[in-house]
Amino acid sequence: MTFFEVKNLTFGYASGNGSVIRDFSLQMEQGEVVGLLGNSGCGKSTLLRLIAGLESPKSGRIQIDGKVLVDQGQFVEPEQRGIGMIFQDYALFPHLTVEQNILFGLHRLSIAERLVRLKEMLALVQLEGYGKRYPHELSGGQQQRVAFARALAPRPAILLMDEPFSNLDAELKTKIRDDLKRMLRAAKMTSILVTHDKADAETICNRIIRMTR
Amino acid sequence: MTGALLRRSLRRKLNGWVTLSVVGAFLALLPSLYIFFGLFQKQNENWQHIQEYMLLDYALQSLWLVLGTGACTIIVGVTLAWLVAAYDFPLRRFFSFAFVLPLAIPPYIAAYTYGSMLSYTGSIQTILRDTFGLTLDQRYFDIMSMKGAIFIFTLFLFPYVYLITKTFLEKQSAVFIENARLLGKNQTHIFFRIVLPMSQAAIVGGASLVAFEVLNDFGVTKHFGIQSFTAAIFKTWFGMYDVESAIRLSAWLMTLIIGIFIVERLVRKRKKYSSPTNRSTPLTRRKLRGIPMYATVIFGLVIVSFSFVIPVVQLSVWATWTYGEVLNETFWKLLSNTLFISSISITILMLLAVIVANVIRFSRGSIFAVALTRLISMGYSIPGAVLSIGVMAVVMSVDKELSSFYSWLGLGANKLVLSMSLFMLTFAYIIRFLAVGFNAVEAGFEKTGNRYSEAARMLGMSMTRTFFKVDLPLIRGAVLTGFILVFMEIVKELPLTLLLRPYNFETLATKAYQYASDEQIHQAAIPSLCIIAVGIVSVIFYHWLGERKAK
Incomplete structure (x- = not known):
């Protein structure tokens, strides 16, 4: 059964014209780890921010475990969504x-x-x-x-990771990557990993989605 | 479809923070609205008289004052900024700080200090007569004139131009200047062809601050008997009791200010030069030797003496003559009044500043955020006299609306409760200095960025809880800076306090002004020195912050 679903999501910044994300759809099973792979500027970080509730989409729907997080009429604030996120620079207080x-x-x-x-x-x-x-x-x-x-x-019901390895040097990265894989499996976390490094995604994820502009 | 989307985003964004910000911004706009409506009232006879015989004069006097001061502050400020930024000479580090110190001395205090020093019985002429047996033509000592006012304003306002230009030159200009040197240009050529055109935006920014200060001034022009706009507003208001015409004059002055604003925007529009790389290399300073070095040091010493040392020493001497007479219970009352009104105003002001800054940072760049910032910062460019008359009009009409409520409370009919209390002054202080506090807080938010708050929201904290647990601890320093800067502004603010205080409520600034206008200038020394002390503390604090940031 589908645990997490993004349907026809479209987003554009208020100031810019055109959409950063157009008609994006994704379905995930519980416990699945999906990798989003793409060059910088293809909208993969924006997608995470939309799922997290830090940006609001122009149209489309996101739902988790049958509960709607955002659609045309509703918007659940980030603190009510029960979504975990690891930021690129960690943002530890x-x-x-x-x-x-x-x-x-x-x-x-x-x-x-x-x-x-x-x-x-x-x-x-x-x-x-x-x-x-x-x-x-x-x-x-x-x-x-x-x-x-x-x-x-x-x-959290789902864990989002935005380039979690980009601040580590190459040597350390391999070990941390394996650690992360172990911890995700141990916690049976449904997660989405955003990265520009194919090797990252191949090591950790069950499924890889390529994003292009 | 879009209707639903709009409703969704409205429901999302309309929280307590946004509501408070919008209410705050609206209140800040209210006095200016009242003044503009004044333009559409029916003109009375008095106004026709003012318009026919005086308006042009007021306008011209104010214009000369602004243009004269603007030109002189640019010459002094830019020269000093260039010397400090690009050359190395003895005492350079001291000068770099000492050139900011004049900001601690409000021009009105400087005006009556110099006015009294240069008078026939003042210290300078007395020394000349008694020691050297010289009695010179009084024309040489005539500071109570337009030229004198420009002299005073230049000495005590040039730091605005100096500071902004210096920061710009130190941070942004190195690449271009070094390249020009490599291309074989000499120093004069570099200054006129590279430095001046490049720092145009910074210079105009500084000079427009100077212009706002000059138009805001009441003390200097009053003491020197110059018919500026502000002085004229006072005269029609208190001399002729003609509030309508005073409002009309204010509206004209506002028009002048908006004109300056537009000119500034137009000049700066496409001239925001900055080096394409973020990595700004600091400018390597050239060592000065020989005559240029001596000339620079002497020039610096002269400026520091005139703009800081001489007035402070003179005031200190007067203070030693009068402390027995001045330091009594009334003086402590002055101090406690000053502290009381400023702490109330600052607390409310900083609360509002923090709320608005917290709202704006999540919607930076949107029309809503830009409009909110403009409204919040508007008060700082409205001259004190104009703002007071606007605030007065607003508060009086609120009182009128509330009169039935007052009589219900048993206070009696036609009672003016708010307009007779400190409410009016507090309200005005907040509108006028909101920009100062807001800018400080916004700089703090900009430095920390949004990611910590976003992380907190992802961990299930609401906007308000996030603010107290994450944001506030991180921007503490910026909030403190705001407190101190606003405190300095309120302590030295003269026209607002003078116009809007309740009967017999004296602060350090009003008392100093009162002594000075009653020809008791020596007695004014102690309250003046207190104001200057507060100013020095905040200038030092500001300088220290700047140094720390540079590291």
Whole structure:
């Protein structure tokens, strides 16, 4: 059964003419990892922002688990969507520690549950003992894992990743990529990975979609 | 189809933040609307008289003042900016900061300080007479004139031109100037053919700030007896009790200001030069030697003395003569009044500034955001006298509307509650200085970017919770900057305070002005020095921020 569906999505910036995305459709099963591959400027990051609710489409529909997120008449705000996202530069809050960053999205849980979840997440990303550090005290790879833990902690229905490897050097990248694959499988996460690197997508994803302008 | 889309986006975007911003912007626009409606009222007899005999005079006097000051500040400001940015000479780092200090001294304080120093009984002529036995022609000391006013304005407003031009030259010009040098051009050629045309936008930006300050001024022109527009508004309002004509004069002045605005836009339109690469190499400074070096240092020292050291020293001397008489309970009352009104105004102002900036950053570039920014920043270019008359008109008509409510409260009929209270002054301060606070906050948001807020929203936080948990901690520094800059502006603001304060409510600025206009100039020294001290603190703070950013 289709878990996540994008139908005839069209988007254009208010200032520009023409559409960045035209009539885009996609269906995903639960637990599937889809890679969106394309050159810069083809609209793949915009697509993620539309799914996340950070931009609103001109037309089309997005729904998840039978619930409509956006169509002509409705718009669910990003904080109500239950979608996790890993940003290209991670956007870890610089004024909060690793623990506080991971706890940030857990405000709907009880305090006891929060701590349990925090422990689970630190274990999953193998960063036990780093909880009290600030983001700038971590290496690039560690930061990326914190971003992953933070996005995954509130148990999102779907995880979006926007070029999560672009800030890592080549050597580190292979290892992190394998780690990420392991963690995604372990969490059975339905996810979309945006990248311009074919190897990234081939390693991690079940299915690859090429986007062209 | 599109109707549904519109409804969707309206429902989405109409939250508390947006509503508050729109209400704020509308309130900021209200006084100006009142003034423009004044133009369509029926003209009274007085106006015909003013129009026939005085209007042209007012306009010409204001125009000369603006043009004269504009030209002189450009000459002084650009020269100093070029010297500091492109050359190395002894005391350069000191000068680079000292040339900003005059901003700490409001021109009206400088005006009565110099006016008194140069008078027959003032310190300069006394020293000349007693020590050198010289009695010179009084014409040499006539500062209470148009030339004198231009002199004062130039000395204390040139930093606007200096600062903007210097920043531009330091950050943007290196590539072009180095290339010109490689192409074998000499320094004079580079200055006139490269530097001047390139920094045109920066210079015009600085000069238009100067023009707004000059048109806003009331203290200098009043003290020197110049019939500027602002002085004329005061005269028709308080001398002839003719509010209608005062509003009409204000409308004319606004037209002049809008004219300056348009000229500025036209000049700057296609001239925003910047180097194509983001990587801006700093300009390598040339070492000055010999006569040019001495000339530069002497020129710098002369400017610093006239625009800062001499007036401050003179005021300090007067302060030592009068502190016993001035420092009493009334003085503490002045201080607490000043602090009280400024803290209330700043708090509301910064709240509004933060709200609007937070709304604008998510819709940057849209027509809505541009319009909101314009409206919010408008107050800063409206002269104090004009704004006061607009605010007064608005508040009085609100009072009129509320009169039945007042009598229901048992306050009596025809009572003017709001117009007699501090409400009016607070309202006016907020409109006038909103731009200052807003710009500071916006710079903070621009630096942090939107991604942290987006990350927070993705983690399930609403816009408001995101603001308190993520945005506010990240822009704390910018908000503090806004507080300090607005504080300096309010403390030194004269025309607004003078016109809109409740009866007998004195601040440092109004008291200094009152002493000065009662020929008790020595007594004005202590309140003036307090105002200057606040100014120095914020100039230092601003400079320190700029230095930190440069690193």
